Amino acid sequence: GSAGLVEPPLSCFPCRLWNKETFDHLLGQLGLPAAKEMGLFLISGYNLFKQPVPDPSWKNVVLGFRTLTPEELELFPGYSYGWFHTALLLECRRYLPWLTARLMQRGVKFFHKKVESFQEVSGDGVDVVINCTGVRAGELQPDPELQPGRGQVIRVLAPWVKHFIITHDMESGLYNSPYVIPGSEFTVLGGVNQHGNWSEENSAQDHKTIWESCCQLLPALQNAEIVLEGSGLRPGRPRVRLERETLRHGHFQGEVIHNYGHGGFGITSHWGCAMAAARLFGSILRERKAAGPLQPRL
Amino acid sequence: AAAPKVAVVGAGVIGLSTALCITETWPSCSVTVLSDQFSPNTTSDVAAGMLIPHTYPGTPIHVQKQWFKETFSYLFAISNSAEASEAGIHLISGWQVFKNTPKEELPFWSDVVLGFRPMSEAELQKFPHHLFGQAFTTLKCDCPPYLLWLEKRLKAAGTQMYTRKVSDLWDLHSEYNIIVNCAGLGAHHLVRDEKLFPVRGQVLKVHAPWVKHFIRDGDGLTYIYPGIHRVTLGGTREKDSWSLSPDPGTTKDIFDRCCSLEPSLQEAQDIKVKVGLRPSRWCVRLEREVLSQGRVQLPVVHNYGHGAGGFSVHRGTAKEAARLVGECIAALQGSSSRAKL
Numbered sequence: 228g229s230a231g232l233v234e235p236p237l238s239c240f241p242c243r244l245w246n247k248e249t250f251d252h253l254l255g256q257l258g259l260p261a262a263k264e265m266g267l268f269l270i271s272g273y274n275l276f277k278q279p280v281p282d283p284s285w286k287n288v289v290l291g292f293r294t295l296t297p298e299e300l301e302l303f304p305g306y307s308y309g310w311f312h313t314a315l316l317l318e319c320r321r322y323l324p325w326l327t328a329r330l331m332q333r334g335v336k337f338f339h340k341k342v343e344s345f346q347e348v349s350g351d352g353v354d355v356v357i358n359c360t361g362v363r364a365g366e367l368q369p370d371p372e373l374q375p376g377r378g379q380v381i382r383v384l385a386p387w388v389k390h391f392i393i394t395h396d397m398e399s400g401l402y403n404s405p406y407v408i409p410g411s412e413f414t415v416l417g418g419v420n421q422h423g424n425w426s427e428e429n430s431a432q433d434h435k436t437i438w439e440s441c442c443q444l445l446p447a448l449q450n451a452e453i454v455l456e457g458s459g460l461r462p463g464r465p466r467v468r469l470e471r472e473t474l475r476h477g478h479f480q481g482e483v484i485h486n487y488g489h490g491g492f493g494i495t496s497h498w499g500c501a502m503a504a505a506r507l508f509g510s511i512l513r514e515r516k517a518a519g520p521l522q523p524r525l
Numbered sequence: 526a527a528a529p530k531v532a533v534v535g536a537g538v539i540g541l542s543t544a545l546c547i548t549e550t551w552p553s554c555s556v557t558v559l560s561d562q563f564s565p566n567t568t569s570d571v572a573a574g575m576l577i578p579h580t581y582p583g584t585p586i587h588v589q590k591q592w593f594k595e596t597f598s599y600l601f602a603i604s605n606s607a608e609a610s611e612a613g614i615h616l617i618s619g620w621q622v623f624k625n626t627p628k629e630e631l632p633f634w635s636d637v638v639l640g641f642r643p644m645s646e647a648e649l650q651k652f653p654h655h656l657f658g659q660a661f662t663t664l665k666c667d668c669p670p671y672l673l674w675l676e677k678r679l680k681a682a683g684t685q686m687y688t689r690k691v692s693d694l695w696d697l698h699s700e701y702n703i704i705v706n707c708a709g710l711g712a713h714h715l716v717r718d719e720k721l722f723p724v725r726g727q728v729l730k731v732h733a734p735w736v737k738h739f740i741r742d743g744d745g746l747t748y749i750y751p752g753i754h755r756v757t758l759g760g761t762r763e764k765d766s767w768s769l770s771p772d773p774g775t776t777k778d779i780f781d782r783c784c785s786l787e788p789s790l791q792e793a794q795d796i797k798v799k800v801g802l803r804p805s806r807w808c809v810r811l812e813r814e815v816l817s818q819g820r821v822q823l824p825v826v827h828n829y830g831h832g833a834g835g836f837s838v839h840r841g842t843a844k845e846a847a848r849l850v851g852e853c854i855a856a857l858q859g860s861s862s863r864a865k866l
Contacts (some may be wrong), residue, residue, distance in 0.1 A: 257651075263792040271618045271662075286721055290648050299639050299662070302605055311640055311662075313618075314739075315649070321544045387615040387667075387753045411735040447609035457611040 229446060229459070230380065230408035230415040231266070232291070232391055233315040233320075233495045235446045241469065242492070245499025253315050254289045266321025270409065271313040272391030273299070280395075282310075289314050303444065306394065314391070317409055317493040340364040342367070345474055349481040354513055357484045362462035364487045370468070373488055376461035378402060379426035379433040381441075384464030385451035392444060394418070402461070402491050405440035413454055420491065422463065429456050458513035468498055471507050482511050518520050527690045528553045529644050529854050530700065534715070535707035535829070537569040541675035543828050544643050546847035548682040551854065557701070561690035561711075563701055564672035568709055571728060571801030572836060573757035574613075574666035575739065575749035576600065577621075578634045579834030583808030585635050587711035591630070592841025594637050599816040599840040600664045613670025618662040619739030620644060622655035622786075627743055633835040638663045652786065655742075665739075667752045667835050688724045691715065694825060703853045705846060712829045714844060718810070718831065721830055723802035725766035727775045729758040729783075731793035740786050745833075747782040749790070756793070758783040760834075764805075806830030814848045815856075824853040853856065 233250060256262055257269065273295065286292040295309035301310070327337070341400045342348055345356050345367060358364060365373050396404040402420035409415075418440060419433050434456065442448050468485045486504045489496055533544040544558050564570055578585075578593045622644070635641040644658035652658065676686065679707040691697065695703050695717065706712060711722045716847045733756045734773050741748040750757040758779055783824050810830045816823040828846040831838065 258788050258789075259630040260791065266735075268737065270737050291645060293640070293642065310619075364683050385610070385611050386734060387613075389615060389617050389751065409737065411686045442703050444766055446605055447615070467531060514610065 229319060229491075229494060230406075231317045231319055231494055232393075232408050233317055233420040234285075234393070234492075241409065242496050243284055245467075245496040245503065246285060246492075246500060248450040249494075249496055250285075250288050250315065257315075261325070261435045262380070262439060264321065265325045266318030266411065267509065268316055268411065269313055270389075270391055272340050273303070273393070274312075275303050275313070275392065275394045277306060277396065277415065279308045280353045282336050286312075303392075316410065317438075319494070327500060344481050345483055346476060349479060353481070354515070355482045355484060355488060355508060357508070358425075359486050361427065361489075361493075362460045364462070364468075364485070370464075370488075372464050373468075374423050374463050375425050376402070376463055377419065377421040377426060377458060378417060378491070379419050379429060379437060379458040380415050380417040380456070381434065381437055381447060381453055382415055382457075383448065383451035383453050384460075385414040386450055387410070387447060388445065394444065402490040405444050407441055407445055407448070409453035414448075414451065416448070420461065425460065427458050427460065429458055433458075461491045462488050462493070464489045467496070467500060469503055469507075471511070484508060484511075529702045529857060530553055530554070530848060531556045531703045532701040532706060533558045533705040533707055534560065534684065534694070534697075535709055535711065536672075536676075536706070537567040537573075537709055538558065538572075538666075538672065538704075538835055538839045539569075539676075539709065539828055539842065540707035541672055541679065543846045544679055545675055545682070545706055546840075546843040547705070547850050548679065548684060548750055549614045550844075550847040551851060553855070554609040554683075554850075556604035556679075556682075556684045557717070558643050558684060558686040559689045559697075560686075561688065561689055563677070563686070563688065564669040567668075567672065567802065568801045569672060570668045571726070571836065573728070573748070573752065573759070574610065574668055575617075575748075575750050576638070576664040576837050578837040579593060579739065579832055581806075581808045581832070581834070582634075582659060583806075584674065589838065590637070590844075592635050592838035595834075595844060596838055597637050597664065600666065604664055608674070611670065612665030612692050612751070613676040615665055615667075615753065616662055617737075618660070618667050619741070620648065620652075620660050621741045622649075622658040623654045624655050625655050627670055635659075635661070654785070656731045663703040663739075665752060666771065667754075670753070678749055682730075686794075694816065694823065696814075698823045702736045702824070702857060703825060703850055706825055706827045707829055707846075707852060709829055709831075710802050711829050712804070712810070712827070716827070718806075718830075720807050721804060722765055722833060723767055725763035725768060725800065725802055726760045726807045726833075727771060727779065727798065727800050728760050729776060729779055730755040730797045730799060731758060731790070732756075732795045733790055733793040734789060736791065742786065747779075747786060749783050755797075756790075758790070758793075762803075767802065769800045769802065771800055771851055803832045804835075805831055805832035809838070809842060811845055811849075813852060824856065826850050826853060 270519040290313035392402040393406040429461040637661040641661040810827045827851040
């Protein structure tokens, strides 16, 4: 459901390293033949503000970062300050199948089932569980810090739009302000982020807000054909939960690596987070090795 | 005196935009467009329509800059309106890259396009064969949509348009008071302008919708210009070639050069090949002339010879041509008053 723009939110620490690692990794993939199959390409665009803001921490991670000129700001009445830069776009409807294919090539098995507990998947021979359950992680283990950030998007046909445009309203909050993100086929219009709202139904009011505010932002959208509309739940959390945990429950003991709560910047940080999770996995392996041959679990 | 009857010869971007400017500036005139070709069969239809000016050696730079500025402002307003998609006008960002440092670091148009700046080291890493570059945002006019949009506006203004091959401007003198010659390469025969010559350009129009930036080699020979539905890959500059047939060897060469700039183009689909002959000249011929045969006079305004830069300056030259038409109208009214005495 996400638009796939690799761009961090304005303030995120310690995500900085994960975001840089993700961007650099993807940049390296750009020139390879797989890039199209992955759904990866460069895209430039605008971040718009109603007052001057400090440069973001990632200004040197992305390409060609600069502030907007007065002539450029004429395009966006109501906004008095902004940035221009070149970012990456990773379309999940291509990326996820591509990842799946690569995993299958490496012998990874996929099971389509609802997991009710960590114990359930920690049986025979499973050494480590990696928990990437996103917004519903609380069903496996209560986490009051994890809250949905409901988003709704309209997908349109507007291939004349070649830039992303992201507006910022310090009062309404992150992703709660109109944005336009072109993909390889459709352009995504969005701009709601409703904290605590679990509804995955499309809201007519949100449709109106998104459509009108995006058309006001970019008049060229007025004749765009609406193709699809959908909503999704950003797995919001004050910080990403990326850590090990040893779970003990009666006779059961198992290692869990949590990697969830990426909010609206999962794509932006995914590779860096995955590498961090892999490093945690590595440390588990080293400990096991140091501890000698595997002890049978009682 | 009856409203002057103006005939515009030519229906490419120059003919149609000039006709439109005349209807806007002199609403009492009747304007008719005559051309042997209309969109999608004009030279303009082959062009990518990028607003990156071509430099005419014989025209003062400040004039070229004024033409470009007027064109850019005009299209900028359309791109930011509800008409943008119908008119085929959109903003696009990208890079102009050089294998050798260019003679002039700042082209005359650098402060007309948006956000012009040198590329950073990190950006240049994407182009290992190039050592210098410029990043900016400009506009693109997709054809046929733009020509069709001009035609629609002309029809709304009451302009008649006829498919007709004009071999001699004098053929028109009994029906029209003023002729505006926007015949492009056709002027070579129509008014026997030996200074006008074709520069053949072959291009590929491909489906590669993930390419969102333009990339242009500073030598002007290799370029990637994403339009609304297709990406134009170019090109060639073959002086004095009149051939409109696509050359397969050239197709492969263009494709290879463009893939070298943008490797993901290897996955491009549905490759279509087109050829256009740029109506090239030392300078754009933008001037009045009064043809005479015995005592009969025929005022003509010439507006042709835009070569590789037609889209970039079309509105500016159209406005100047309309102004010259005004001079023709004044001269006609002056002489008809004298005739009444």
